[in-house]
Amino acid sequence: MNKIKAAIVGASGYTGAELVRLLINHPHVDIAAMTADRKAGMRMADVFPHLGGLELPDLIKMDEVDWSHIDVCFCCLPHGTTQQFIASLPQNVRIVDLSADFRLKDIEEYAKWYGDEHRAPELQKEAVYGLSELKRDEIAKARLVANPGCYPTSAQLPLIPLLKEGKISTDGIIIDSKSGTTGAGRAPKEGTLFCEVSDAINAYGVGTHRHGPEIEQGLSEAAGKDVIVSFTPHLMPMNRGILSTIYVSLEKGASVDDLRSTLDQSYANDPFVRVVEEGNSPATRHVRGSNYCLIGVFADRAPGRAIIVCVEDNVVKGASGQAVQNMNIMFGFDEISGLTQQPMFP
Amino acid sequence: MNKIKAAIVGASGYTGAELVRLLINHPHVDIAAMTADRKAGMRMADVFPHLGGLELPDLIKMDEVDWSHIDVCFCCLPHGTTQQFIASLPQNVRIVDLSADFRLKDIEEYAKWYGDEHRAPELQKEAVYGLSELKRDEIAKARLVANPGCYPTSAQLPLIPLLKEGKISTDGIIIDSKSGTTGAGRAPKEGTLFCEVSDAINAYGVGTHRHGPEIEQGLSEAAGKDVIVSFTPHLMPMNRGILSTIYVSLEKGASVDDLRSTLDQSYANDPFVRVVEEGNSPATRHVRGSNYCLIGVFADRAPGRAIIVCVEDNVVKGASGQAVQNMNIMFGFDEISGLTQQPMFP
Amino acid sequence: MNKIKAAIVGASGYTGAELVRLLINHPHVDIAAMTADRKAGMRMADVFPHLGGLELPDLIKMDEVDWSHIDVCFCCLPHGTTQQFIASLPQNVRIVDLSADFRLKDIEEYAKWYGDEHRAPELQKEAVYGLSELKRDEIAKARLVANPGCYPTSAQLPLIPLLKEGKISTDGIIIDSKSGTTGAGRAPKEGTLFCEVSDAINAYGVGTHRHGPEIEQGLSEAAGKDVIVSFTPHLMPMNRGILSTIYVSLEKGASVDDLRSTLDQSYANDPFVRVVEEGNSPATRHVRGSNYCLIGVFADRAPGRAIIVCVEDNVVKGASGQAVQNMNIMFGFDEISGLTQQPMFP
Amino acid sequence: MNKIKAAIVGASGYTGAELVRLLINHPHVDIAAMTADRKAGMRMADVFPHLGGLELPDLIKMDEVDWSHIDVCFCCLPHGTTQQFIASLPQNVRIVDLSADFRLKDIEEYAKWYGDEHRAPELQKEAVYGLSELKRDEIAKARLVANPGCYPTSAQLPLIPLLKEGKISTDGIIIDSKSGTTGAGRAPKEGTLFCEVSDAINAYGVGTHRHGPEIEQGLSEAAGKDVIVSFTPHLMPMNRGILSTIYVSLEKGASVDDLRSTLDQSYANDPFVRVVEEGNSPATRHVRGSNYCLIGVFADRAPGRAIIVCVEDNVVKGASGQAVQNMNIMFGFDEISGLTQQPMFP
Structure with a gap:
């Protein structure tokens, strides 16, 4: 060729x-x-x-x-x-x-x-x-x-199949994301100097980050109705990687196992998206430098709720x-x- | 003396x-x-x-x-x-x-x-x-x-006054915490080796961490009724510091400004707890090595909701x-x- | 095949x-x-x-x-x-x-x-x-x-051709090496915990590291006589990478340019070893995850001396x-x- | 008062x-x-x-x-x-x-x-x-x-007493220094961004750094004659700290123990300078945030030579x-x- x-x-x-x-x-x-x-x-x-x-x-x-x-x-x-x-x-x-x-x-x-x-x-x-x-x-x-966008990828890959299949509520979805510093680019800024970022973490764009509407666009399309999410990005001392911790309410009749199996089936033939086994916690180091996206599904201590952890390399x-x-x-x-x-x- | x-x-x-x-x-x-x-x-x-x-x-x-x-x-x-x-x-x-x-x-x-x-x-x-x-x-x-506990301190200091004053709902409180590695102690374990922690982040004890009931004990006492929270701790490449991002629903009639002023008044005479000015985002580097606890209050993009960011040095x-x-x-x-x-x- | x-x-x-x-x-x-x-x-x-x-x-x-x-x-x-x-x-x-x-x-x-x-x-x-x-x-x-060994590779690749060609003295060769923490392995030890390594550096095995005789074996063979080196390894907060800063005396008649051209010619056909251009300083981030070895050659401020910087990924x-x-x-x-x-x- | x-x-x-x-x-x-x-x-x-x-x-x-x-x-x-x-x-x-x-x-x-x-x-x-x-x-x-300067402090504190007492040669002194990134200041520059510094090390100003003549001024005064040193600074992923590894030749009749005791006596009454015990290796984490300077003295594997390790917090x-x-x-x-x-x- x-x-x-x-x-x-x-x-x-x-x-x-x-x-x-x-x-x-x-x-x-x-x-x-x-x-x-x-x-x-x-x-x-x-x-x-x-x-x-x-x-x-x-x-x-x-x-x-x-x-x-x-x-x-x-x-x-x-x-x-x-x-x-x-x-x-x-x-x-x-x-x-x-x-x-x-x-x-x-x-x-x-x-x-x-x-x-x-x-x-x-x-x-x-x-x-x-x-x-x-x-x-x-x-x-x-x-x-x-x-x-980097954050929207990590939020939509786990959430869209669950919304499409009606497994989770469209209300009260919380996306708490932690990103490596490559996401801020190579232009010199005080806020991304080594001494400002290392050994520290902070939230930024709280309630106002531009990836919020991008996420909502995808989720709303999947749900067939308007979805509003809470989304907070954080800057942390890591070159690459995003970890999004996502808090959702189960729809009536749905279980945490349903969430896992829905995601498993959605991505069964996809080489880059993988639902990790029950009990395993995906870490950004598991995908560093690769095109993989790993998803973990957990029961929350609050009844009727689940926690989803999604990791990717933000640069890949x-x-x-x-x-x-x-x-x-x-x-x-x-x-x-x-x-x-x-x-x-x- | x-x-x-x-x-x-x-x-x-x-x-x-x-x-x-x-x-x-x-x-x-x-x-x-x-x-x-x-x-x-x-x-x-x-x-x-x-x-x-x-x-x-x-x-x-x-x-x-x-x-x-x-x-x-x-x-x-x-x-x-x-x-x-x-x-x-x-x-x-x-x-x-x-x-x-x-x-x-x-x-x-x-x-x-x-x-x-x-x-x-x-x-x-x-x-x-x-x-x-x-x-x-x-x-x-x-x-x-x-x-x-380190996490409970960062969760309770902002939440207890708000629950006592009835400014936030007891339902659906989400506490997403990021901790430095000192929290894991000095006993050698594979999971806290430099090469495992650096340039990475992972959640752990998702839905099952022992600080969950400790947080709930304090919040329930403040609210005068049982409170169940979602709580996820994360391990990140930082020696010291905890940042907790907390998602709450406002009670009817309460505004984001009410949250800030309630906290401001609660801690007005306390030398170590400080509510940062509107628009400022507290970072763990602002408290490293000190006994301070900083609290930021933000409007969420989702109506009727607020996001609270609390930082402390977990060792102090x-x-x-x-x-x-x-x-x-x-x-x-x-x-x-x-x-x-x-x-x-x- | x-x-x-x-x-x-x-x-x-x-x-x-x-x-x-x-x-x-x-x-x-x-x-x-x-x-x-x-x-x-x-x-x-x-x-x-x-x-x-x-x-x-x-x-x-x-x-x-x-x-x-x-x-x-x-x-x-x-x-x-x-x-x-x-x-x-x-x-x-x-x-x-x-x-x-x-x-x-x-x-x-x-x-x-x-x-x-x-x-x-x-x-x-x-x-x-x-x-x-x-x-x-x-x-x-x-x-x-x-x-x-990882250190011996970074020391011998630049030094052996120079000794073979008689461009540098066999006396007073100093090899100061800085290594990422992968070199210490995955077995849990207090000294390689994140909190001990991060935001710090220390020398170890000063004067007694086992890679000393390995380096000397290679250099002695190249020089055709016994070579004794000073060699100090350091542990630093980096996953991968070794940077060796090597201090040498020029043999009579040899110039810093001779060192560079000797190395250039030695490795002209080697895909993984590269002498960087004059004035460039090789960094471990330039080889992270790859099999490359980069060598920089510098005039020292002390007359008749040169400084060689060699980087590699210690794991590759x-x-x-x-x-x-x-x-x-x-x-x-x-x-x-x-x-x-x-x-x-x- | x-x-x-x-x-x-x-x-x-x-x-x-x-x-x-x-x-x-x-x-x-x-x-x-x-x-x-x-x-x-x-x-x-x-x-x-x-x-x-x-x-x-x-x-x-x-x-x-x-x-x-x-x-x-x-x-x-x-x-x-x-x-x-x-x-x-x-x-x-x-x-x-x-x-x-x-x-x-x-x-x-x-x-x-x-x-x-x-x-x-x-x-x-x-x-x-x-x-x-x-x-x-x-x-x-x-x-x-x-x-x-930060580097000259770490080099002169150990070397000046040894030169004054005639314990080491004025020839061939090598100072290999590793510095935290605060030394580069807070003005935004590409080279000190988090992503450029983290998980990496590089030498800079090789043979040409301005702290070279400052070090030589102090050493020459102590020795009573012109001293030329080899000095290489390195930038590494650390907020604070300098570690200088210093290679010296013993003067005739002097032993490594002499070096240690000379330094011990020189600083016996100084609250901030301390010679660590034989066998201990000073690390920058031992002085982080303090005004201490620690000095370790080691026999080199090369006969007649010694290695001195000096650490300080470069900002303190x-x-x-x-x-x-x-x-x-x-x-x-x-x-x-x-x-x-x-x-x-x-």
Whole structure:
């Protein structure tokens, strides 16, 4: 099979570097172009010395890419700058967008949470939300896939099947998420300095984080009615990983075992999502560096309630790995191509 | 003022070492004896080299202590071994017990959660639960104070005033706690090795942790009726600190501002508990090494709900610091004596 | 090509798990047996949950392995227990031994540093020291390869070519090494608990570490005369990685540029060893999870002296990765087979 | 005793915050003014929430301070900006300068290493190098004390007595130092982000770090002749702490025991410097948060050589703690005033 040609736009951030790590071993993809406007002209190895052993194209500006022979564009631009860029791409290029710009279906929700009018509403309608396991058919046909946020992936993978099957209540869902610091990006900020993050934890965006509406969009679609969740992200001293602890009420007649078996069946044929055995507690170290998502289901001490623990690597399944998985689906490759690295522990 | 004489029983663990760190600068206390049965005969500086600059008594066995001139005993023995030891102490010795043995008032609850009959039920009746700010009068008169658990301290300090004042519902209280690894103690275990804990997080004791009933005991007393909570502790790569994220429903007529002002007023005169200003998010690094407890109150995105974030240093306010605070109350010392160290950041 | 069959003996430690991570994607190897005497009967996924997504044989006892159809044995037993086991293996099995038992050529040196007589001196003579890049021809023909220690790999790769070419003095070589905590293994010990290691560093085995004579053996062979080094290992809060800072005196006529070019030429055709460009400083994060070794060469402020910085991942190039590389050489596979994972950063 | 009034200039960095932590419990000092030009008007608690429990003056601009009633100024300005500011202070103000501006006696060395002409050469002559234990008499009389650098403190405290007594050679001294990340300051930079520092180590400024000449100045003075050292600093994932591993050659007739006893005697009456017992290895966790400096002395495996390990907390003994110690000496206070906090472990 001829290899397809991929461009990585905004390659100088952590998700860009991670795409390189994954794609470089992908059997069907060549990295044909990488852009980073402020670092144009530099070698990727100068920006990311851990990639110094690879043959890679140098970083160029976005407008220097010859899109005529690019098959897929991974777009890692900041939120807000993405819409016009994607609108400018020729039709031959299929896109996996890692920004938040095409995730929210409701343009007004977008404007409310991201502070600006959406500048490509037609594209917005066309975009497919790329939660790989649950949107496979739509993704396969899509030209533009909106890659899900890191927190929403960890919340929706366990909750959507349970809501679809009516096993849990739509009321009072609590999602308490703990994230590694890669999620904050590579731009220098006081709050993500080593000395501020290490040996500490704090909540942020309490009640106001933009991933709240993204989660609710997916859960509401699954439940067939509006779902409002409580969602609190936390920043902790960990490079990679998200652990979401999710508190739910069982619907009448449903048991904790039902939750586990519903999830087991939903993901029985999925290579990356796994429900761990009863009594086991998934940890982020079990998925570090891999595209896996592990789900644990526990009875709560409060009757009629259950606790679900979901872990992923936020840079892989929560970003670049799911992006590659979506590309695999879009181009008809084996879904695990380029994603066979096992977790790195310790 | 003459100094009182303190004994630290079970001094070879982290809470024992922390008592030394705090008491060594206490104006009214001399450390007169320290025990550690398996390390008897050793110098404390050999067990804890960071204390090498201090004049301290050598470690001896419990039965080598001359209790006749000891005024206060800090008991840091493992759960279960404490009851008979404390029962054997002469009446002149007042006790702050850092184990869980005298925390649960209900002997049957104790047996259920700790696996053995309680062997000192009379003492159990006499023991005062040492949540310093909320039990000051009882503590002042007590001979035996049961020092609260680390998680229960972080949950009860914010919740008890709100339940007492009827500001929040007794239903559906969720306590999601993240703890530093000191909480697991110094005994070598695979699960607390550096390589297992670092760069990772996991939940443990989900739905079954022994601090659940301890929290419920305090909340039920405050509410005047049985309260059942969801409580999930997490182990994370941090030496010290607990952050509890608490999800509550407002009672009718109560607002998020009411929660903040209720807590503000409750702790207005307390040197160690502080409600942070609106919009600020308390972090464990803000209290590291100190006896402070910080509380943040946030509106939830779900209407009628609020999120409370509470941080403490689990080794200080969650253990040895609160123990010293309780001793100060018991002996009529200034409550901040020995506890004036400010947080260490970074 | 038919796949060869590999056994991993002593698979329940970190190096065993890492062999699985690497071999599972190796195109020419099947993992046919894994042993762990105390954990026999368990699934690998129970011992290492991060491997839960793989089809693997269960752990068995060493004497339960049917060696008749095993081609290669990776031996990860503790030092001292390895000799008799390897002596008992049938001749059809080729061995990569990750212990120290066959590294020192001089039996008396072994006895002196490891505290016991060597129990398989004939095998000792036969064993080839598996520093892949520098012993390729001997490794290819060997039945028993002694995989180098983690520190010795980081010291010998830069120093041996320089000594061979007479560019540096044999006197006063100083090797100051900093290691991640995986090097201390998975057996629970107080000294490797999270709270003891995190936010700290200490030297250990100062002047007495067993890797000293191993380093000297290699350097002496290269120099053609006895070399004595100063070597200090340090334990630091890092999962993986060794950084060795090496201080050397230039031989007359040699310049710092000569050192760099000598190393550049020595490793010009080696896929895993790379001399970084002048002015760049290799960091352990540049090789995390990969089989790379990076070397930086710097002029010292003291005239006539140079400083060399060498980094590797101690679990990969310093242990399991080099073991796989040696197996590749022994069986005539492409040397990078199973080792194409790029470094994981962050 | 009346309290003296202290001003902290440049209080918004880590050393400024640490001065507050120490001085707030100092029996003889009031913090009367704190400046931070870019954060003037803010409360210190907004810049450093861990200080939120204290009564402190708000941050103001440097030119808003009324110097007429200030007794001592702690100057924490960046290198280069300090000279003119200090030259402008009235004579009633005594100064402890934590910058590097007055450390190098030789104005040309300063210009060479810091890139600019010195703008206050007269003050430079007057300034006393504040290595507390070794310059006590001069410090007591000084108006301007140049507080030593963090690395130079850890190198000079062990080496100066040995050079003075002629126990070690002036040739081939190697200082390999590992530092916590506070040393890099609080200004956001890519290189000190959590994800770049954690789980990693790298050398920096190899052969070119500015603390090299500062160390050599002190050692040359002690030896009575020019000393050139090899010095390599490393950045590692630790908030606080420096560990310097120092390699030396014994002078003829000197033994490793001589080194230990020389150091023991030199510091016999010093409360903060301690030579640990033979066989013990000092770790940074043994001094965390305290003003202690611990020194270990080891025989090297290379005959005639020794290895010295020195640890300190870079923010305390390496910066703000030594600054307070110097102020104590200058004003005739007990040298340990404000510095009685014991190390915080874990």
